[in-house]
Amino acid sequence: MPKIDWKSLGFGFSDVNCHIRYTWKDGKWSKPKFVKKPFISMHIGASCLHYGQECFEGMKAFRQKNGKVVIFRPEENAKRMFRTAERCVMPPVPVEMFVEAAEKVVKANIEFVPPYGTGGSLYIRPLLIGTGPQIGVAPAHEYTFIMMVMPVGAYYKGGLKPVRACILDHWDRAAPHGMGDVKVGGNYAASLFAHEKAKHDGWPVELYLDAKTHKYVEEFSTSNFLAITKNGTYVTPDSCSVLPSVTNMSLKQVAADLGWKVECRKVRYEEIKDFAEVAACGTAVVVTPVWEITRGDEVIRISDPKKPGKGLQKLFDTVQGIQYGRIKDIHGWCHEVK
Ligand SMILES: Cc1ncc(COP(=O)(O)O)c(C=O)c1O
Missing domain, CATH: 3.20.10.10 (D-amino Acid Aminotransferase, subunit A, domain 2)
Structure with missing residues (x-):
């Protein structure tokens, strides 16, 4: 188990084992890759940097009372990212691939899902970006889909606060x-x-x-x-x-x-x-x-x-x-x- 003070966790980035990454090229998505370092090397002409071909999601995994780890409604986030991608002329991530990515990345970082009773959860941040170079305004020809995770603490430590x-x-x-x-x-x-x-x-x-x-x-x-x-x-x-x-x-x-x-x-x-x-x-x-x-x-x-x-x-x-x-x-x- 990682040495984490679960009770004092806030909402922020922290290092875990890995994130999962896919690339879209020549009309199809690659197989997933687990990447250890939280960095990306990309073309300086990438469409996400110039024309905002970028979208993301946010969801959580919880360690339940009986020890099971569950992700809350990942299909809904998958469907929303699908609609967002279409709106930005990016290749949508199929719902099944999105849910599978979530399962895989949570599993690969399972020890970072906070224990039941701490009020914490594993925040999952999917990201879809145009990584192909595009200098004239148009959709890119290459995209990257990443799903990263990080343990986060209970927002309300002593109950709901208005x-x-x-x-x-x-x-x-x-x-x-x-x-x-x-x-x-x-x-x-x-x-x-x-x-x-x-x-x-x-x-x-x-x-x-x-x-x-x-x-x-x-x-x-x-x-x-x-x-x-x-x-x-x-x-x-x-x-x-x-x-x-x-x-x-x-x-x-x-x-x-x-x-x-x-x-x-x-x-x-x-x-x-x-x-x-x-x-x-x-x-x-x-x-x-x-x-x-x-x-x-x-x-x-x-x-x-x-x-x-x-x-x-x-x-x-x-x-x-x-x-x-x-x-x-x-x-x-x-x-x-x-
Ligand atoms: C603008 C905006 N509205 C609403 C929400 C709440 O959405 P969800 O319940 O899916 O987190 C979010 C957070 O994702 C948001 O950024």
């Missing part, structure tokens, strides 16, 4: 019918400036409204928006410029299983003040309760700053319970690494 969020009207994340619904690096470059400004001014997360009218809620820079109404309905925005989150998809299902009404619809900014609970959701933390949202001079108080609402706590406990094998996986979301 945060404050802000809306910065001066910057938008994604245009309607642009690239907001796919996972390309450019979307994060587009939000980094506002993100750093928000952080500097004391808000850990920033919420984006729709770029065209600034009337409707879209999502946070790295997570979807969800709300629970006073009569217990799960509400999440429907927009063509929001990334379809695997966590949100799972939470919607959990909410429906609990007998809650689920609405995926346009959410007006003015509605925020009437919600009982609001949260950001994504792979990294499942849900982050948001207790207050600031937009210019307007401050909307939503819920208790000290503790999460009951609805969010229930959703969080259920998804984590499934991931760690404490709750029956009735939908078959946990993909076992044998």
Whole structure:
């Protein structure tokens, strides 16, 4: 076993045994290679460097209560990367190849999956980039698909902690019918400036409204928006410029299983003040309760700053319970690494 202080792990890169790598050339994907060193040598004209032919994913493997190691819904990340690749004119990674790569790379680094009870997980970061040289604007002729892994710690060491969020009207994340619904690096470059400004001014997360009218809620820079109404309905925005989150998809299902009404619809900014609970959701933390949202001079108080609402706590406990094998996986979301 590697010498790791599992309890104090954060969310960051760390060295493991290897990553897995495939190349696409002459119309087909190569066999996988395990590569020990976390470096890549590529042509200085590679299309990922010049024209942003780059996309990635994020998912997790968990060591469950009974000792099994599972990956949470890798097929959904595979399908999302497939759609992203098509949008950027890159050769899509077949879903079976993606899932197989995830199994292989987790298996090759199995001792880095944090022990059950530490709250940690093995973060899996798939990456697809154009590595062939391309100086005129056009898709490359060669691509590299990499899947890397790293152990990460529990985000909430002492239970869910509500945060404050802000809306910065001066910057938008994604245009309607642009690239907001796919996972390309450019979307994060587009939000980094506002993100750093928000952080500097004391808000850990920033919420984006729709770029065209600034009337409707879209999502946070790295997570979807969800709300629970006073009569217990799960509400999440429907927009063509929001990334379809695997966590949100799972939470919607959990909410429906609990007998809650689920609405995926346009959410007006003015509605925020009437919600009982609001949260950001994504792979990294499942849900982050948001207790207050600031937009210019307007401050909307939503819920208790000290503790999460009951609805969010229930959703969080259920998804984590499934991931760690404490709750029956009735939908078959946990993909076992044998
Ligand atoms: C912009 C954005 N929205 C939402 C999410 C949450 O998606 P998921 O639940 O698949 O991690 C992420 C993280 O991947 C993200 O970067």
